[in-house]
Amino acid sequence: MSHEPIYYDPYDYRIDADPHPVWTRLRDEAPVYYNERYDFFALSRFEDVHTASIDHETYSSAQGTVLELIGSSIEPPPMIFMDPPRHTAFRKMVASVFTPRRMALLEDRIHEPCRGYLDPLRDSSGFDYVADFGARLPVMVVSSLLGIPNEDQDMVRGWTDAVLHRDEGQTGMTATAAAAFGAVSQYYQGQIDERRLRPRDDLMSDLIAGELPETSGPRRLTDAELHVFFNLISSAGNETVARLLGWTALTLARWPGERARLVENPSLIANAVEELLRYEAPSPIQARVLMRDIELHGKTIQSGAKIALLTGSAGRDRREFPDPDRFDASRSTNRHLTFGYGIHFCLGASLARIEARAAIAETLERFPEWDVDETAVEMVHTSTVRGPCRVPLLF
Numbered sequence: 290m291s292h293e294p295i296y297y298d299p300y301d302y303r304i305d306a307d308p309h310p311v312w313t314r315l316r317d318e319a320p321v322y323y324n325e326r327y328d329f330f331a332l333s334r335f336e337d338v339h340t341a342s343i344d345h346e347t348y349s350s351a352q353g354t355v356l357e358l359i360g361s362s363i364e365p366p367p368m369i370f371m372d373p374p375r376h377t378a379f380r381k382m383v384a385s386v387f388t389p390r391r392m393a394l395l396e397d398r399i400h401e402p403c404r405g406y407l408d409p410l411r412d413s414s415g416f417d418y419v420a421d422f423g424a425r426l427p428v429m430v431v432s433s434l435l436g437i438p439n440e441d442q443d444m445v446r447g448w449t450d451a452v453l454h455r456d457e458g459q460t461g462m463t464a465t466a467a468a469a470f471g472a473v474s475q476y477y478q479g480q481i482d483e484r485r486l487r488p489r490d491d492l493m494s495d496l497i498a499g500e501l502p503e504t505s506g507p508r509r510l511t512d513a514e515l516h517v518f519f520n521l522i523s524s525a526g527n528e529t530v531a532r533l534l535g536w537t538a539l540t541l542a543r544w545p546g547e548r549a550r551l552v553e554n555p556s557l558i559a560n561a562v563e564e565l566l567r568y569e570a571p572s573p574i575q576a577r578v579l580m581r582d583i584e585l586h587g588k589t590i591q592s593g594a595k596i597a598l599l600t601g602s603a604g605r606d607r608r609e610f611p612d613p614d615r616f617d618a619s620r621s622t623n624r625h626l627t628f629g630y631g632i633h634f635c636l637g638a639s640l641a642r643i644e645a646r647a648a649i650a651e652t653l654e655r656f657p658e659w660d661v662d663e664t665a666v667e668m669v670h671t672s673t674v675r676g677p678c679r680v681p682l683l684f
């Protein structure tokens with residue numbers, strides 16, 4: 290046991306590069322950890338994160354689920370920053386358009402673009418698994434799901450990337466980002482107007498036609514709500530899957546024996562996806578605000594406190610997973626919390642799983658072995674998404 294005082298925050302690049310040692314100490318020595326600098330508590334054990342995720346009356350999402358946004362004046366996105374009964378109404382409506390039928394249709398169609406991205410790279414000596422593949426696939430999938438025509442997808446992706454870009458040391462939008470935001474909003478409005486006249490078989494049309502079952506009576510979403518929804522689905526679906534695929538390339542290179550098992554026995558891939566999600570969670574922190582005083586592990590936390598649920602740490606808790614730091618493609622105990630749990634359980638979980646299964650199968654078929662230039666791996670830095678944005682593969 291180390292005698293150094295424990296320090297954890299998600300904003301420190303050095304800690305974020307490999308938070309597992311400090312998360313292990315939190316679970317063992319400070320399961321209710323308080324960070325004075327940023328004024329939040331962190332729960333790191335599987336059982337505590339699981340219990341808190343289910344108890345939405347005590348752990349509220351309504352003031353935001355991104356730690357640094359709690360208490361800020363941003364326009365809250367629907368559903369994910371809501372508690373019942375508002376959350377229930379939105380979730381019911383959106384779940385009714387995220388149907389198993391639509392997901393099953395996508396499963397067949399996802400292999401083809403994977404081949405399209407990977408085939409031209411076959412004879413190369415290496416490529417960036419995220420930039421050349423992992424970040425492109427989810428954008429294409431989510432755009433197709435929404436119904437953005439193929440010929441517009443690169444343009445929309447360009448705008449979306451520009452909106453997210455921040456100059457170093459700045460938190461506000463650049464002029465280019467603001468212009469891109471205007472362009473994407475105008476584009477969405479055009480798509481909404483077209484579908485109001487002629488609905489299509491896509492998610493945008495279904496959301497436009499969908500009825501929100503509010504207590505005052507069912508109603509359609511306003512244009513402004515539709516814009517926010519399209520952005521929520523794009524941002525929730527793109528960044529996370531891109532990070533999962535980045536982690537896949539890195540983790541399989543670090544565990545070549547497990548990779549060889551998958552090449553030999555592709556039926557293990559579905560299980561390996563769950564293990565990858567447990568091992569390196571692409572979205573490792575969900576924030577909440579406490580709605581009443583609680584006692585936990587001998588400590589009192591007062592109502593109003595900000596709580597970080599460390600789902601990424603929960604995945605490495607030896608109280609739940611034997612030998613948790615070992616990546617085992619055939620691990621059988623795998624009820625991880627990487628997609629959250631309870632009423633906010635990830636709406637896109639089955640889609641993310643479908644994408645990852647197809648991506649891994651098509652990758653291993655073409656590239657059964659690779660090394661990674663670890664010195665050139667780059668990580669994204671946000672408090673909600675953690676993972677590599679650059680993974681240079683070498684053959």
Ligand code: HEM
Binds near residue numbers: 380522
């Ligand atoms: C590996 C990929 C993904 C990971 C790790 C992930 C993770 C999560 C987590 C942890 C939550 C719960 C947040 C909370 O409790 O506050 C969540 C919710 C959500 N996710 Fe995902 N997600 C992924 C992919 C996707 C995809 C592909 C989509 C859609 C296309 C999506 C859409 C959503 C939505 C709409 C919610 C809000 C659900 C609600 O509040 O009821 N996610 N996701």
